[in-house]
Amino acid sequence: MTSYPDPPPPTPGLPLPPPEDDLPCAAFVEMVTDYLDGAIPDDLRGRLEYHLAFCDGCRSVLAQIERVVQLAGQLTESDVDALPEAERQELMAAFRAARSGR
Amino acid sequence: MVLVPALRDGDDAAFAWLLTRYDRSLRRLAMNYVPSGAIADEVVQDTWMGVINGIDHFEGRSSLKTWVFRILMNVARARGAREHRSVPFAAAGGALEEGAEPALDPDRFRAVGNEHAGHWVSYPAAWEHEPEDRIEAGETVGVVREAMRHLPPAQQEVMTLRDVEGWTPSEICDALNISETNQRVLLHRARSKVRNALEQYFEGGEA
Numbered sequence: 001m002t003s004y005p006d007p008p009p010p011t012p013g014l015p016l017p018p019p020e021d022d023l024p025c026a027a028f029v030e031m032v033t034d035y036l037d038g039a040i041p042d043d044l045r046g047r048l049e050y051h052l053a054f055c056d057g058c059r060s061v062l063a064q065i066e067r068v069v070q071l072a073g074q075l076t077e078s079d080v081d082a083l084p085e086a087e088r089q090e091l092m093a094a095f096r097a098a099r100s101g102r
Numbered sequence: 103m104v105l106v107p108a109l110r111d112g113d114d115a116a117f118a119w120l121l122t123r124y125d126r127s128l129r130r131l132a133m134n135y136v137p138s139g140a141i142a143d144e145v146v147q148d149t150w151m152g153v154i155n156g157i158d159h160f161e162g163r164s165s166l167k168t169w170v171f172r173i174l175m176n177v178a179r180a181r182g183a184r185e186h187r188s189v190p191f192a193a194a195g196g197a198l199e200e201g202a203e204p205a206l207d208p209d210r211f212r213a214v215g216n217e218h219a220g221h222w223v224s225y226p227a228a229w230e231h232e233p234e235d236r237i238e239a240g241e242t243v244g245v246v247r248e249a250m251r252h253l254p255p256a257q258q259e260v261m262t263l264r265d266v267e268g269w270t271p272s273e274i275c276d277a278l279n280i281s282e283t284n285q286r287v288l289l290h291r292a293r294s295k296v297r298n299a300l301e302q303y304f305e306g307g308e309a
Contacts, residue, residue, distance in 0.1 A: 024220025026204075026206075026210075026211040034290070055222075068296045068297050069265050072250070073265060073266065075243065075247055082126060083121060083125040091150050098154045099111075
């Protein structure tokens with residue numbers, strides 16, 4: 001029989017989950033991308049929505065992952081240079097040469 | 103698809119459109135695989151030459167975009183090997199090479215055997231404040247960029263395609279030859295690490 005350490009004292013200010021909420025927060029944080037992609041199986045989805053309705057912490061993590069996605073989407077605007085005009089001309093010339101010389 | 107016959111016919115406008123549409127994406131992706139911007143530029147150039155010379159062999163079993171990206175991967179792989187940088191592509195069986203990685207530090211949750219095991223010890227702080235000015239907004243994006251640079255290559259590859267380039271999951275699975283499940287596991291690990299970096303940044307610690 002495994003013995004566990006004594007439970008920590010309840011965290012002040014954190015509401016306890018209702019007894020019907022059987023989804024651990026540690027499990028939810030692994031499923032956020034599945035959730036956003038609509039890839040949660042139907043039987044789990046209801047439990048997950050129920051959990052989210054009660055858990056401020058998991059709702060925060062969901063919002064944070066959505067923020068990460070939105071910020072990553074902004075990287076397209078700034079992180080690489082456009083094709084220099086000279087190189088574009090070289091590639092266009094290579095295209096013409098290859099296609100006409102078939 | 104109209105584009106492919108146009109390219110085969112030597113239609114300038116079709117090739118120009120392709121350059122405009124994909125060159126930056128290819129450049130950004132190439133940066134994931136080779137050690138310098140100069141080499142990435144060469145990889146992209148070689149990719150375009152591969153497109154020019156290979157369009158007659160394109161069989162249309164994948165989208166043109168996926169086909170172009172596969173050429174980039176092949177060129178980058180050959181080049182990365184030459185530059186002595188290992189290139190563990192998601193497609194090369196390295197997809198889940200990192201083993202189990204929790205999205206958040208397990209200490210954030212009440213331990214097994216406790217009442218309400220797996221629930222938060224304390225809630226993560228909400229990131230409600232919006233950037234007050236453009237400098238702060240730019241800084242936040244910079245934290246994301248830096249965190250993405252430090253991701254394991256397969257995770258970086260998937261997150262770049264999905265969240266930066268906006269590819270669909272099925273396009274990514276097709277291009278990298280990985281399952282939808284693996285795609286989501288890699289993506290979630292990547293996003294979670296970037297989340298952790300942002301959390302440290304917002305809470306004033308070292309990101």
